[in-house]
Amino acid sequence: MGTVLSPDYPEGYGNNLNCIWTIISDPGSRIHLSFNDFDLESQFDFLAVKDGDSPDSPILGTFTGAEVPSHLTSNSHILRLEFQADHSMSGRGFNITYNSE
Numbered sequence: 001m002g003t004v005l006s007p008d009y010p011e012g013y014g015n016n017l018n019c020i021w022t023i024i025s026d027p028g029s030r031i032h033l034s035f036n037d038f039d040l041e042s043q044f045d046f047l048a049v050k051d052g053d054s055p056d057s058p059i060l061g062t063f064t065g066a067e068v069p070s071h072l073t074s075n076s077h078i079l080r081l082e083f084q085a086d087h088s089m090s091g092r093g094f095n096i097t098y099n100s101e
C-alpha cells in the first residue's frame with residue numbers, strides 16, 4: 001500500500017510536467033486506487049491510468065478537471081500513472097492511495 005502525490009501537492013504543481021509512476025504488486029494480485037483529492041487544469045492537464053507498465057498498456061481511465069474520480073482496480077499486478085501538465089496554469093494536484101489484494 002502507499003500514496004501517490006502530484007509534485008508539490010497540495011500547493012499546486014508546476015508547468016510543463018511529464019511524470020510517470022509505476023506501481024507493482026505481487027504477481028497474481030490486483031491494485032486498487034482511491035482518489036482522495038483531484039484538481040487539475042481542465043482540458044489541458046491530464047492523469048492517465050494504464051493497466052500494465054508499458055506506454056502502450058490499455059488505458060483504465062484518463063482524468064482532468066476537479067471532479068474526483070471513482071475507485072479504479074487493475075486487471076494485472078502493475079499500474080502505470082502518467083501525469084502531463086501544459087505550459088500554463090495549474091491546479092492543486094492529486095492525492096491517490098493504493099493497496100493490493
